[in-house]
Amino acid sequence: MEYDFLQKIEAAESPVFSYSICTLTTRIEEYREMVDSFIRAGFGREDCEFLYIDNSAQNHSDAYTGINRFLARAKGEYIIVCHQDILIDKDTRNDLENKLSELQQLDQRWAICGNAGAAGPNHIVYHISYPDNVFKDKGKFPLKVTALDENFLVIKKSAMLATSADLSGFHLYATDLCLHAEIRGFSSWVIAFNLTHKSYGNADHTFEQSRRQLIKKYNHAFRNRWIQTPSAVFLLSGAKLRWFYANPLALFAVRMWNGIKKRL
Template sequence: MGAVLNFAQKLQKPLYAFEFSICTLVTRKEEYNEMLTSFIDKGFDTSCCEYLYLDNSESNIFDAYSAYNLFLKLAKGKYIIMCHQDIILHADGIIALRNKLQELDHLDQNWGICGNAGAVVPNQVVYHITYPGAIFKNKGNFPQKVRSLDENFIIVKNNADLKVSTDLKGFHLYATDLCLQGELNGLSAYVIAFNLMHKSWGNKTPDFFVLREQLQKKYSRFFRSRWVQTNTTVFYLSGSPFKSLFGNPVSLFVIRMINGLKKKWK
């Protein structure tokens, strides 16, 4: 076969410069330094890890959604750890994490996201984490497949090529959004038994409820029942058990007639 013109660049599968990229949105540098020290002490040294942060110590330049998209875009590690500045690795370290990730690989090749706390269904929250006062909380059968994760400690496979929504802004529910994006891309989320200390119980500010409503509206609209027209075919999408009432040739004929009339009225 002939040679390709020399201005075209042949791509290869990515080779990661680091095993872990550890990414944090920082508002208090002293607390962040404490977090960094605990990671180094537990084996996450700079020979296998890069440490990336975005600086909100003077003002909120970045919200969590824009910050995490930047981390996911620029991180050079095979695994991207996105964590709060107020965590301390007081128990498990890099060897334990490697073992947990290897366990996930054997269980589910399509896992894309994991963390230390999350939820499966309503009234089934799972966690493996230590809270203020050295209160250790452990509930679940790990690794536990979940639908959402807590934001204090998240690990994303770099080759999953995930991002959070660009049309949401704020500091809440971005891990839930990431899990939904992962599910849309055929990837699973898990809680693993990796114990660290989170120095906060978390709190729901008024912004939390505003963002929850925005996220709910976004995905409710996306998952709505609808006809999809392509250049070559048309089909009906719906998760409703009554989809046969609408996704049939008669309703398609009606929809086409309505759309035809709309074009005439313009």
């Protein structure tokens, strides 16, 4: 048999572009204004691709589905997911690359970063401008965080992140990506990259729905549980008392209960 149909994958394939700049759009003119600002800041068409999903006439994709489409399609070393209402009019591409180089030296396992986020309860940080020359800066950067704001995200293509298939809407997808990054062994950061965001965000009535969905999903995902494999059984738990739940007597009780359930 001839085996010329087999395709060998190299250990590390070079990206086609330096950056993939991805945006869900509802106002095409504003999106084009954003693209122009990227190009003026040094993100040239020769090594950057601009991908968008057009939701201007009707909603073709929510953020979770759309970002997964971007992440699968993008061919850049870095994938920028951003709002259409930002302008790269403060810092430039050179500034961003200096910040990414600094971050890479600090933590080679970073997967996603942005210009605003939170490192814990009441520890919100940001480095961002708004119209009328309003500049807001709080935090010591770069700073490892647990959640990011969605206005501007930089994602390593090699981290192979994705949003949850069982979440939907247009809020908290950056938090979802940060949680996925941590599960996969990566980290999330806020860097001091300044741009203009033309709005202060929109926590509309759908935000609370997205919040409830995300909490429900991860409460279930991070629950205490026994794992039975073909060759081993063990407890997964973040609780400090997991030594109690993982002792042989507790395992015996769980096995007995599972046996009873099968006979019910």
